[in-house]
Amino acid sequence: MSSPSSTAAATIPAVGRIHLPALAVSSLVLVTTALAFVFFVAPNDQSLGFAQRIFYFHVSIAFTAYACFICGAWQALRHLWKRDPRADLASYVCVHQGLIFGTLVLITGSIWAKIAWGRWWIWSEDELVLFLVLYLFYGAYFMLRFSVDPGPQRANLSAVYALFGVVLIPVSFAAIRLAKAYFHPEVFTLHGPNFGGWILVTYCIAQVAMLVLAYTLYRLELGSKRLDVRLRRLREVLA
Amino acid sequence: MAAYPGRVLTARRLGKRYGEKRVLRGIDLGLPRGGFLVVTGPNGAGKTTLLRICAGLAQPTEGTIERGAARAQVGYLGHEPLVYRELTALENLELYGRLYRVPERRERIGMLLERFGLWEARHERVAAYSRGMTQRLALCRVLLHEPELLVLDEPYSALDEAGAELLDAQLAELCGERSLLVSTHDPARVQPFASGSLALST
């Protein structure tokens, strides 16, 4: 832990190597570009029309959420294994971002279902159901975290739970696929358009934009949380 | 691995924080093999926390602690007796005897129960014991595996006079043979055995 005398002024301490303002600007640029591509460049879908474009965001956000959860588990592993003192907070912020993006997945997925089939929820869309389960799982992560006082024990419990989550993802997915066999076969299934040409380009831009946005938000939140911790330590030393 | 081979406990600038509350700060401690260190201080000074860290039940948030004794060689007596109330004295000691792989378990349990005056009550559930009897059973538990390092947190607190005398006799026997870290509100009682003392303040 850094000694009080070496603390810089109230600037957000550097968390990664990329300069934060540059990151923020690039994510703004990328998201704007993505929006532009999604609305103007991508071709109209044959069956669903203009409104289908939400698909680009839905899939890219979903992938980003998975990436956040996996990162969270990776940081959790580093906390448990390498005893890295910074890993616990990083893991928490990853999971938090994952949950935020997960909320967006559920919302965009619901909108997409409404567009395609006129219903706000579809049980036959595997990935949507999986996100619902994960949402409940990581929601419980927060309940767990807020129910324990800050300290090594809270960090350990959170880390172990985050690892459980990552094991749950493939097992749940397999379970959801298998479950379809004993439900009434529903006519509603959603599938994305055939990838090719501008569709692929638009999707890639949206995906990169979402990932960069997630990383920016992660750096922002982590930086501010680290500053909180530092301020508290300082206050204590001065008290 | 102890920094000093002759020491069973070495703590440097030990600190412990629970959330926002700081309980210990800047503690330096050295317990040589065969030594008897008495820890004193008012309530809330952090004696229990310090002893828990020394026994290995808690991790410090600052500083370092090095133990020259493995987990199997440490005996801890805390505020709680750490015995199961729904089990009998015998069953409790059997469990710990098995977990600590005590050789000649039955004989040792019998010997300890007799020494602390619990032999007749050995088949009764601990829930039926008086506080003094429970504390004596806790002492049996601590001594069962003949630990190298004994960490006792206010061992006299729940004992009646007869029990306290038994403990005096036990401490006299252990003094010099094993290493002891004892916290107490009554330092005069353990003064004859002590080789050093540490006073904590809030």
Place this chain on the structure above:
Amino acid sequence: MTYIRDVGALARKDLLLELRARDTLPAMLLFVAAVFVVFHFAVPGTPSRLETTGLLWVAILFTALLGLGRAFVPEREQRTFDGLVLAPCDRSAIWLAKSIATLAFLVAAEVVALPLYALFFHPIGGATVLAVLLADLGICGVGTFLGAMAVVTRARDLLLPLLFLPLAMPIVVGAVGASVVASPGRYLLLLALYDLLFAVVCWASFEYVVAE
């Protein structure tokens, strides 16, 4: 192997504690019977075999939760967790022993619950019984682990169902699937895979749950 002996000593302790206290198992039995009665009144019309099989698994899951909530109560209330953590045994032995003891109670409860279900609703086949056994392993392994986590928090009993139910989804799918489908092989395999995977994760990480 000393590990097995440690697990044996600890499991024996857990079973002894329950036999003396005599509260968890009777509670689970009464609970499962009451739940069946609730199902009867709660499901209008004549439910098919498919639907009542689902209800069986809901009953088993929540009855298990009832038992799991009690698993670490002696350790919590009497602070005896410290005693176990100080002992030189491998920490995962604590989890394994507690899971075995919980499994014993759950199976004991099911020995009554399954015939009761057959009496009230529909008879059960061999695949269902096999699914019950496999599912029990997963429920007890993961549930005991989460019970230990929940016990150190402020929310305690409130937290265990929240932690457990999302993780229990694959068990429900595997168990219900195996009970209703003509060829239950894939579902039993899912259950077995779940049990194995999470047993390994629980076994490897219990150490971090008890360390402070």
